[in-house]
Amino acid sequence: MTTRTARSSRGRRRNGPSHAVARGRTRRGPLWVGLAALAFLGAAGFVAVGGGSSGADTGHAGAAPSGPTERARSSRLGSTTPSPGPRSPSAGSRSPSPGPATTSASPSPRTSRTPEIPATGPGTFVTAAGSSARVGSGTVLRYRVDVETGIDLSATDVARQVERILADPRGWTADGHSAFERVSSGPTDFVVQVATPGTVDKICGEYGLDTGGEVNCNVAQHVMVNLRRWLLATPVYAHRVKDYRALIINHEVGHFLGHGHVGCPGAGQPAPVMMQQIKGMHGCLPNVWPYDDKGRYVTGPALS
Known part of the structure; x- marks a missing residue:
């Protein structure tokens, strides 16, 4: 970044030529002639000082507030020239007194916003193309990943996360x-389907479950993922949304595998994935995996 310093020539123009000419005129003629000449040449000297070049600093004392001309110049330079940093006078030069602080035309910082989530959708789905390698040993469960039509999610991206x-x-x-x-x-054993709250309510409701526009469910071969939860998680996981997606998949696939709800095993212990963490942690610590790093199953007391 190039830092511009104040041009010392301004000081010379302001304090030099106008004073020198004024002294010459007072010696040669009447006082009123000298005063008139002084006023005329002083004004000319001010114009010479004030009419800066295209690279002049406008923050010196006496400068008018930035008007349309200055804003236009900033706009022209903004896309090609870095904004100058704090200015410091070079050694031996006289720097004009600083005027009112000016702000650069840098863009405002981005602010996060809540994504728009449709209340319901058409109930039709797009299937993620391709397939994955087989993982695990034992009985192979074939699954498909679908995303409801019309929502702003890539079925391919969702499928990769589920994989x-x-x-x-x-x-x-x-x-x-x-x-x-x-x-x-x-043929598939189950289908992971990310859908709007209304569609989740409809499919889960067909099997007698009330998801209330808020939660996920597993019914028959459907692993239903509420779009609201996929995008926003819950307050506990608000800054760990991708972790919460693991909890959704592991919890609902756990139901498909035959696991029921359990409670918190004790304060300070990891919360089981089969615990309904959306209803509160009850002293447990956030955890999104069925097993820990040592291969031990994380569970708690069975709930009816």
Whole structure:
């Protein structure tokens, strides 16, 4: 970044020529002639000083506030020239007194906003193309990943995230008898479907579950993921949204595998994935995996 310093020539123009000419005129003629000449030449000297070049600093004392001309110049330079940093006078030069502080035309910082989530959708789905490698040992469960039509999510991206979750060594493959393989056609054992709250309510409601526009469910072969939870998580996981997505998949696939709800095993212990963490942690610590790093199943007291 180039830092411009104040041009010392301004000081010379202001304090030099006008004073020198004024002294000459007072010696040669009447006082009123000298005063008139002084006023005329002083004004000319002010114009010479004030009419800066295109690179002049406008923050000196006596400068008018930035008007349309200055804003236009800043706009022209903004896309090609870095904004100058704090100015410091060079050694031996006289720097004009600083005037009112001016701000650079840098863009405002981005602010995060809540994504727009449709209340409901058409109930039709786009299937993620391709397939994944088989992970785990034992019975292979073939699954598909669908995203409801019209929502701003990539089915391919969702499928990759689901693949990583089910392939994680802390996931359900750690039970030693579950294996998973994603497919895009042919027979499937279950389908992960990300959908609007209204569509989740409709599909889950057909099997007698009330998801209230807020939660996910597993019914029959459907692993239903509420778009609101996929994008916003819950207050506990508000800054760990991707972690919460692992909790959604592991919890609902856990139901598909036959696991029921459990409670918190004790204050300060990891929360089981089969605990309904959206209803409160009850002293447990956030955890999104069925097994810990040592391959131990994380569970708690069974709930009816």
